[in-house]
Amino acid sequence: MYSKELLKGTLSTIILNLLKVNGEMYGYEITQSVKLKSAGKIEIREGSLYPALHKMLADGLIKAREEQAGRRIRVYYSLTESGINSLETRKEELFGFLETLIQILNPSYPILPDAR
Amino acid sequence: MYSKELLKGTLSTIILNLLKVNGEMYGYEITQSVKLKSAGKIEIREGSLYPALHKMLADGLIKAREEQAGRRIRVYYSLTESGINSLETRKEELFGFLETLIQILNPSYPILPDAR
DNA sequence: AAATATACATAGATAAACGATGTATATTAA
DNA sequence: TTAATATACATCGTTTATCTATGTATATTT
Numbered sequence: 433m434y435s436k437e438l439l440k441g442t443l444s445t446i447i448l449n450l451l452k453v454n455g456e457m458y459g460y461e462i463t464q465s466v467k468l469k470s471a472g473k474i475e476i477r478e479g480s481l482y483p484a485l486h487k488m489l490a491d492g493l494i495k496a497r498e499e500q501a502g503r504r505i506r507v508y509y510s511l512t513e514s515g516i517n518s519l520e521t522r523k524e525e526l527f528g529f530l531e532t533l534i535q536i537l538n539p540s541y542p543i544l545p546d547a548r
Numbered sequence: 549m550y551s552k553e554l555l556k557g558t559l560s561t562i563i564l565n566l567l568k569v570n571g572e573m574y575g576y577e578i579t580q581s582v583k584l585k586s587a588g589k590i591e592i593r594e595g596s597l598y599p600a601l602h603k604m605l606a607d608g609l610i611k612a613r614e615e616q617a618g619r620r621i622r623v624y625y626s627l628t629e630s631g632i633n634s635l636e637t638r639k640e641e642l643f644g645f646l647e648t649l650i651q652i653l654n655p656s657y658p659i660l661p662d663a664r
Numbered sequence: 665a666a667a668t669a670t671a672c673a674t675a676g677a678t679a680a681a682c683g684a685t686g687t688a689t690a691t692t693a694a
Numbered sequence: 695t696t697a698a699t700a701t702a703c704a705t706c707g708t709t710t711a712t713c714t715a716t717g718t719a720t721a722t723t724t
Contacts, residue, residue: 434645441553470648480681529550532586
């Protein structure tokens, strides 16, 4: 597991990107997806995930739909128009930052291509 | 300027790396160096820098040497043995995280080489 | 002479992610 | 069958990194 500090500032971007790729996901599914895709090296805690989802919902970046799964309720989230735009902006900023960071830390590293 | 949240978790690593590359630097010099190398896109605030330096000093990662510059005092910092090791560990963790992050955000991106 | 740059410092604010805790249903293992 | 674990949601308070604001003082440029 990586230091939790590294995740700061990128968690919402990760969530938005997953929603874009998969169209619709529920909370628990997001945590499992990140865990799987990162080979266990990034784990989004529920104490981080749900507040983040609620904030993005309040900010109009995502929308929610409740679905009955057996006797339990699942809340499916998907991107709004605003969320799609926000994701693009965030990814551009993030990749720009990473490019700069890598340049400072190790100038011999190859530069990342544009976020597209 | 990038979101300050993105810098969280990487600031100390940036400082340690600069000290390794340049051998010895004073605080103000570090802020200017980062500003220059990042083309103004990353600016370390003095309210972030000095507490970070003081913490790393207390943690034994860096050592300090005061030098009189005219009538003013400059505090030059350099890495300790512990700091050299810490930097290597941090860089490995950081580049590992970045690799995972990029993979999650955009699997088509090229993978970064090992941090060496 | 005034404005800006250099050079240090610290106290309090902000905000993101987390740990702990709680509730409840579903599934797997003992 | 029952105990343990996994699924699925939620919230409160804690932690901690960075920043804003503020302060002091010297040096340089306008």
